[in-house]
Amino acid sequence: MGIVLFGVNHRSAPLEVRERLAFPAEGLQDALHRLMGIPPFQEGLILSTCNRTELLTHADGRGSLEGAEAIKRFLSEERHFPAVDLDRYCYRMMDRDAVHHLFRVTASLDSMVLGEAQILGQVKDAYQAALQAGSLGSVLDPLMRRAFGVAKKVRTQTGIARHPLSVGSAAVSLANTIFEELRGRRVLLIGAGKMGELTARALVERGADSVVVTNRSFPRALELSQRFGGKAEPFERLVETLERVDIVISSTAAGEPILRYDDVARLIRARKNRPIFFIDIAVPRDIEARVNTIDNVYLYDLDDLADLVSRGRTEREAEATRAEEIVRREVAVFESWTRSQDLSPLISATRQRLEHLSALEFERHRTRLSTLTAEQRQAVEELTGGLMSKILHHPIQALKRAAQLPDGPDRARFFREVFGLDEKPADPSEEAGAEPTARKRGEDDS
Amino acid sequence: MAGSRRMLDSTVMEASVLLLRIAVLMYIAAAASAFSSLFLKDRRVSVFAVSLAGAGLLAHLGYLLARGFEIGRPPLEEYRDVVSVLCCAAVAVYLIAYLRTRLEVLGAVILPLVLVLLFISDLLPAEVVPVSRDLERALLDFHISIAVLGAAALFLTFAASVMYLVQERRIKLKKAGARGGPLPSLEKCDSLGNLSMMWGFPLLTLTIITGGVWAANFRERPSIWERQETFALLAWALLGVILSARFFRGWRGRKAAYLTILAFTALILRMIGVVL
Numbered sequence: 001m002g003i004v005l006f007g008v009n010h011r012s013a014p015l016e017v018r019e020r021l022a023f024p025a026e027g028l029q030d031a032l033h034r035l036m037g038i039p040p041f042q043e044g045l046i047l048s049t050c051n052r053t054e055l056l057t058h059a060d061g062r063g064s065l066e067g068a069e070a071i072k073r074f075l076s077e078e079r080h081f082p083a084v085d086l087d088r089y090c091y092r093m094m095d096r097d098a099v100h101h102l103f104r105v106t107a108s109l110d111s112m113v114l115g116e117a118q119i120l121g122q123v124k125d126a127y128q129a130a131l132q133a134g135s136l137g138s139v140l141d142p143l144m145r146r147a148f149g150v151a152k153k154v155r156t157q158t159g160i161a162r163h164p165l166s167v168g169s170a171a172v173s174l175a176n177t178i179f180e181e182l183r184g185r186r187v188l189l190i191g192a193g194k195m196g197e198l199t200a201r202a203l204v205e206r207g208a209d210s211v212v213v214t215n216r217s218f219p220r221a222l223e224l225s226q227r228f229g230g231k232a233e234p235f236e237r238l239v240e241t242l243e244r245v246d247i248v249i250s251s252t253a254a255g256e257p258i259l260r261y262d263d264v265a266r267l268i269r270a271r272k273n274r275p276i277f278f279i280d281i282a283v284p285r286d287i288e289a290r291v292n293t294i295d296n297v298y299l300y301d302l303d304d305l306a307d308l309v310s311r312g313r314t315e316r317e318a319e320a321t322r323a324e325e326i327v328r329r330e331v332a333v334f335e336s337w338t339r340s341q342d343l344s345p346l347i348s349a350t351r352q353r354l355e356h357l358s359a360l361e362f363e364r365h366r367t368r369l370s371t372l373t374a375e376q377r378q379a380v381e382e383l384t385g386g387l388m389s390k391i392l393h394h395p396i397q398a399l400k401r402a403a404q405l406p407d408g409p410d411r412a413r414f415f416r417e418v419f420g421l422d423e424k425p426a427d428p429s430e431e432a433g434a435e436p437t438a439r440k441r442g443e444d445d446s
Numbered sequence: 447m448a449g450s451r452r453m454l455d456s457t458v459m460e461a462s463v464l465l466l467r468i469a470v471l472m473y474i475a476a477a478a479s480a481f482s483s484l485f486l487k488d489r490r491v492s493v494f495a496v497s498l499a500g501a502g503l504l505a506h507l508g509y510l511l512a513r514g515f516e517i518g519r520p521p522l523e524e525y526r527d528v529v530s531v532l533c534c535a536a537v538a539v540y541l542i543a544y545l546r547t548r549l550e551v552l553g554a555v556i557l558p559l560v561l562v563l564l565f566i567s568d569l570l571p572a573e574v575v576p577v578s579r580d581l582e583r584a585l586l587d588f589h590i591s592i593a594v595l596g597a598a599a600l601f602l603t604f605a606a607s608v609m610y611l612v613q614e615r616r617i618k619l620k621k622a623g624a625r626g627g628p629l630p631s632l633e634k635c636d637s638l639g640n641l642s643m644m645w646g647f648p649l650l651t652l653t654i655i656t657g658g659v660w661a662a663n664f665r666e667r668p669s670i671w672e673r674q675e676t677f678a679l680l681a682w683a684l685l686g687v688i689l690s691a692r693f694f695r696g697w698r699g700r701k702a703a704y705l706t707i708l709a710f711t712a713l714i715l716r717m718i719g720v721v722l
């Protein structure tokens with residue numbers, strides 16, 4: 001395959017090293033152009049995030065070791081980092097291992113936070129940048145598209161991305177079990193704690209409509225509401241405000257509960273039983289725990305959310321095992337696909353060889369065939385063409401099957417020998433023989 | 447002539463029995479896959495379940511056609527045929543609701559119920575709903591048809607209430623969490639239940655009216671206050687209370703779901719003609 005992957009991630013290198021090796025987004029195109037200027041590389045892609053810098057290249061027919069060394073020199077020059085030190089922090093992977101690693105990264109199996117969604121977007125950005133720089137071809141382009149397919153498969157067929165990993169995402173997923181969608185839902189934030197703000201932000205990011213802020217200090221509420229582009233309500237109007245919202249995040253520093261059972265029972269009648277979701281992240285708690293027993297009222301406190309988060313982590317790890325299995329299968333599929341792709345230049349060379357031979361024969365019998373009418377001549381051509389296809393059919397099928405076997409390359413060599421593909425054409429003027437097609441390959445499929 | 451007619455009849459009968467068996471097997475397989483799709487987080491399993499249910503539905507329709515051909519009229523005469531038609535309609539409602547909402551869990555609620563009813567209907571005696579004249583029969587057919595349609599819509603209401611209760615328990619007991627789990631959101635259960643009830647309730651009302659008209663005109667004892675009918679009226683009254691409380695006071699939640707299930711149970715008991 002000739003694929004080489006070289007880079008660092010959050011496990012192999014500390015942050016100080018990662019930040020020095022990161023490629024700034026605006027310089028990525030130029031860096032890719034410079035990478036393509038290095039002789040062995042035909043294709044390349046640079047993935048640079050806060051947790052990893054990875055360079056993926058394809059160099060046809062060259063030793064992979066040589067490729068890895070060339071990338072190392074390139075990275076060292078680009079980021080002004082001593083090449084000797086790179087050996088300590090970087091990993092290098094070839095062909096199958098590189099494909100496996102790329103699939104794992106894209107599917108978020110190599111992320112610091114298992115199953116997080118950002119990495120897929122980052123890989124897509126890297127892919128776009130490489131597309132624009134024109135540094136993708138017949139190997140890396142299908143490889144990247146396959147990687148996106150694998151990531152999608154992992155996300156839909158396993159629960160790896162499903163379980164919440166932070167208080168904010170736990171609140172979002174709970175809200176989603178109560179409300180069909182967060183769009184159009186109004187959030188009330190009571191108190192101005194940092195955690196409350198983060199939780200509200202998580203809900204807004206997932207589509208919650210507007211945030212109303214209330215606080216014992218009204219100026220503080222006003223300030224916070226401006227950050228959300230929402231409204232501030234005086235704390236005295238809490239009860240009326242509660243009638244108009246769907247999700248309440250409470251994080252005041254009050255020593256006593258600010259909402260008691262009777263308040264909420266009255267509230268739910270006033271709301272005509274419309275469901276309300278309370279997230280109480282204050283310590284001590286702001287809302288009486290008994291409130292949870294009222295119909296259409298749902299109350300979660302900080303411990304409940306923390307429980308969800310720790311359960312989410314365990315479940316993601318369990319799902320990761322299934323995801324790894326999918327990735328392994330997909331690597332094998334990709335491998336066999338590239339093997340059959342490797343055959344296409346050989347097959348077209350064979351066809352050209354036979355066409356060339358038949359053209360020579362026509363030439364040899366030209367005088368004897370000159371009496372034929374155009375129609376007859378066409379019939380003869382069709383006959384030889386058909387014969388050629390028939391003869392080639394079985395050998396090519398056998399070749400394709402053989403490509404999946406360990407001794408595929410040997411069999412391919414034998415195939416070349418049988419059809420005399422490596423012999424020099426008798427007539428030097430007819431150079432359009434077998435060899436050049438093999439070299440043309442990169443342009444054919446892209 | 448008469449002999450060949452009899453032979454044709456017996457072939458039709460054999461074919462119809464075979465089709466029903468195929469349908470039941472398909473439903474069993476579909477219910478099993480629908481159940482396992484709740485635990486295996488793989489979409490393909492639920493798609494498989496839906497396809498099986500669809501195949502079962504085709505076989506079931508085939509059975510009902512053959513059955514109609516066999517008795518020479520729509521199979522609405524015997525209790526067990528009526529229940530079979532009801533089950534067929536319920537599966538159709540399930541499939542339509544699935545295609546509209548993509549709720550995989552519906553199958554796990556509706557299909558087992560359909561299977562139970564089909565088995566019960568097999569045990570029912572071949573008791574013909576008594577009729578004498580043509581007009582009477584036509585009215586009764588109409589009555590039974592809308593009863594079946596209404597009950598089929600209420601299957602969905604029932605499934606929505608069950609899903610609501612399970613999901614509500616999970617949330618209240620702090621067991622919920624994973625987004626995209628098999629159960630839909632409470633809001634979705636609620637709106638699905640409400641929508642299907644809005645279809646089911648008017649049909650049920652019409653059923654009771656036509657039933658009353660029929661009983662008043664054609665029965666020897668013109669009384670609709672038979673024990674069987676009490677169940678239908680109970681179901682109707684409960685649903686009426688639930689709908690109006692919802693309409694006027696926004697009433698919903700756990701208690702409403704329990705009452706809905708109670709109403710549905712009464713209705714199904716009436717439909718299979720089992721009277722305690």
